[in-house]
Amino acid sequence: MGQKIKSALEMALEKTANLNVDQQEIIDMELEQKGSEWAAKFLQSKSFDLTAALKEVPQKDLPAVIKGARETFLRNIQPPSDAVIRDTNKRAMEGLMLLTDNKQHLKEIFGEMEYLFQYYVQAVQQVYAAAKNAVEQRLAQAQHKLEQQLGVRVKVKAENRPEFQIEYQRALGQLNSQYEEYLNHHKDRVRSVL
DSSP: OOOOOOOHHHHHHHHHTTSOOOHHHHHHHHHHHHHHHHHHHHHHOTTOOHHHHHHTSOGGGHHHHHHHHHHHHHHTOOOOOSHHHHHHHHHHHHHHHHTOSOHHHHHHHHHHHHHHHHHHHHHHHHHHHHHHHHHHHHHHHHHHHHHHHHSSOOOOOGGGSHHHHHHHHHHHHHHHHHHHHHHHHHHHHHHHHO
């Protein structure tokens, strides 16, 4: 009866007490987290001065902070399906530029990414039009029969039909999968620069 009930934290600490944990790994993880937090602040606030924050970091700690910031910026670069994502992409690229002295090489990669994004926007428009056209063709017969039954002209908007949403989302998923692959290749190239 005199046995103490242990919290989950106490049990976890007891189990890991004998593990050899490299203190530098823990420090690096904390520094990466700090870099990640700063990148998130930079993305959210135009008033956050990332350059000034990085200048306060001791030189020996800078690689881990930069790694954390880099990964946060790269995670936030996505196929630009709307204006908010386009703005986030631009801001993330601006942040990545602050992390390196090799700006010219990074500009080249970003130029290729922008080109990819332009094609993506065009491809999304084509996918939308193709899905709409496919559903409109399937609905044309049903619309004609309905008009004959009712004796009045009926207008069915393909975009409002569940079939359109299913068709469009399927095709968009395939498109996103392809573009994610290309985008990941470019992100790896950015990692090689930083």
